[in-house]
Amino acid sequence: MTYKIGAGREAAMPVRADNPNAQIATKLRALYLSVQEEAIPDRFLDLLEKLDAVERQSMPDVAE
Numbered sequence: 789m790t791y792k793i794g795a796g797r798e799a800a801m802p803v804r805a806d807n808p809n810a811q812i813a814t815k816l817r818a819l820y821l822s823v824q825e826e827a828i829p830d831r832f833l834d835l836l837e838k839l840d841a842v843e844r845q846s847m848p849d850v851a852e
Contacts, residue, residue: 805811
């Protein structure tokens with residue numbers, strides 16, 4: 789596992805099996821990455837589109 793140090797420099801820091809904080813961090817990263825890769829449900833996308841449409845309708849027309 790590597791950690792960023794400063795402006796783009798990386799240093800390898802091994803994760804010790806007996807370090808509970810490192811184990812938790814590794815598992816949280818794995819969970820975050822798996823959630824990040826999940827697709828957004830269609831129902832949620834439809835709701836966002838409806839909200840955008842209402843927001844556009846409620847905004848006053850801006851002269852260009």
